[in-house]
Amino acid sequence: MRQPLYSLHPRDLSPHVLAMVGLPARGKTSIARKITRYLSWLGHPTRVFNVGNYRRNLLGAHHPANFFDPQNREARRTLDEMAMAALDDLLAWLGGGGEVAIFDATNSTRARRQIVSERCRDKGYPVVFIESICGDEAIVETNVRETKLRSPDYEGVDASEAVRDFRARIAHYARAYETVTDLESSYIKIIDVGRQLMLNRIHGYVPARLVPLLMNMHVAPRPIWLTRHGESIFNQQGLLGGDADLSPHGEAYARNLAAFIRGRARELGEASGMPGEPAWIPDDVVVWTSSLRRTMQTSRPLTQRSISWRALDEIDAGVCEGMTYDEIRLKMPHVFEARSADKFRYRYPRGESYEDVIQRLDPLIIELERQRSPMLVIAHQAVLRALYAYLMDKPPHTCPSLPIPLHTVIELIPTAYGCEERRFQLGPEVQSVGEAAIAHP
Template structure:
């Protein structure tokens, strides 16, 4: 039988209403457990509900105050919260392969920016053409003849300079941290000897599996010529600046008076010189390589393993060199914009409704029926929005005509990845309220807007991670696309396509009632004429 102290303790616990104690069996007792009493009194339920304490402040305000004031009693070894970086220490070397005019430089700089922007991986692009021009200056097409022995020696010297720079970069150690790096070698590397030279130079620096060759093949002659015009001549290939570049402050005396068509023909002649010694990848199955044919129509992968190489393959299948417009617009003014509240899912204000009508008219004239289309093919214009009400309401007046091939124009695709940054416990508050109720949080945000995370919410770094999937889809498109989203999200998208540092994203101006046009190029985007990015309400409404 239980001792007296055990029985007394059991009685005390029962009197206190502890249901677990009421049903428990004392140690050594043969008694059966009794079920706890059930309170079926409706009056008792109402009474307990009425007696529950109520906060004088709204719940989200009280949570914000609590989060701002709570401090641990003792934490002598706090964990530092730092920006996520690719810290496993792996080094990779991407070596481009292919004839001129295929988009190797475009791919090199896009991959470099993508790795730094979305994955915080230090990268460096080393261009053989730049090294060659430093040694011998600009040369005619005869310089690239494979029978020109003196030119061959100078090119070999330029290659060794590039490979030495690559080795120095890969062996650097950033502030004693074991951080991964990616070097990108932008050169033709069209012969087996060129590629063997690369492998030999990297012995002792990288394992074979970390040397990845990326071959770019384009079989459409018209696309090659278009790429030469749009990138090599207009954007700024040093060897091929025409007389029109004088207007841009880029006069090249050696090229003065050369027409655009003549420059294209001269570049095509250079390509013919390279073709004489070109050997595509595939003969050596021990090499790790990625072969991209016709802007991703066909992709061949050999000996590619691991997280980062797999991500690089995924990215390379998304990008292409064909120009197309990307239009960015914030949603129309919302009711929370009028009240200066953060976040929320409010409907449009009266001014926002006017913008929705004006935007639909602007898109119909400038996107669906442009005066100077970038492509002669029927344009399957697309529309991306977030999942929030204010973006969906903004595009509800868009024209959705069905084309002859069955394509529904501007059919809306909803992306949760494009939702506005989540303000957590501050959602629905004004910045004045945040400053008053949580001054420490307010100051922390001002100090580092990129990495500051709202309590129980998101930071810009969090948004960058989720926006990547939408950006990859936009990269893959060859048709015009209109993206209607939010200020923080569009800041990130804009800085990515303009190839700007993500640290500048939180300060980029993305005003309401404005459309921004971008056309991807080699080193970023060609932004539309500022007059075309005017507040369209001034044109169609006011």
């Protein structure tokens, strides 16, 4: 029986401010959103305050490049006011119980960063600057075309004109840009999307926890497929947990899954690669399973080289392992009622809660972010709910109600600001006896 994972992060975390720094099109907002998604998934209330959104909401979206010229004093005064309005809201939010606030702006001069530092310090909130530096013009060009041209700032504007204008905006910021120095504050510098990280005076839980995430972030597109194992003997009987073999339905699903992944990997690889040279082939797919038989059996028609992780094992039902939900309701009504009241935090006696599952998956998230090849994760309902919540930026407490049916492949393709999702049902729909009850407790 696994020991339950009690809290691995401090419940009394003091508020922190993370302030982004960097020229436009350096991925600051993407980094801010990824940090927010990660910390929120771990249970820390985190929020982004994007100064560009304040400008668009209060002044409208369309401003030509000369609006951002540092010599345009009137516009500069207006932009400074927008930044301070965002900072006011950020400080108020932290004062109301928030834990981590991200100030998403260029913050491109020492004078601006000094104001941010002083105002946060007056409230007792430590500040870490996260500076994104990118000298790779190919990456910058990709950021401009794939993200900035979709911005409300350029809605209805011809693409070539939008690129020209945004390049002029970058040039205005570049003339006044001052990189963060060791004398200013704590900082993390991300160079060329994780090629190099530089750290200065990094102390405390939040900044230290973010370093592995920031080291492993990248922008290489690849699909991530999530699926439960094929139907098992225990699924047929509605029993919790265990290490049962696949049923005949489950074995058929394993074969269907192998054929689907081979075809889909080839299709997506050809769509994203050069003519005649796909980005990936089926042999490139990295397959992860849990350490339980039913997931490894599901992977075998596709590969003999799957990687097994104990962290992907199903939620430990403790003393309720091998029971049906009806048996728990009749024999342990106190357990049934307590879990019904809070499925996310309730820990099975001598077992785990969904909250525990998230904590044990934390190191695996870093490895997931590091991967550049297509990935197939074959695991279990509770575990996949937790992974899906992370990838799709769902509040952790919603995990127990996220639909992850048997014999279905969930395809997620990470983008700059989230994931594109598609679902594929392979073969006849199968619902186990216990699965119908899972939605109700």
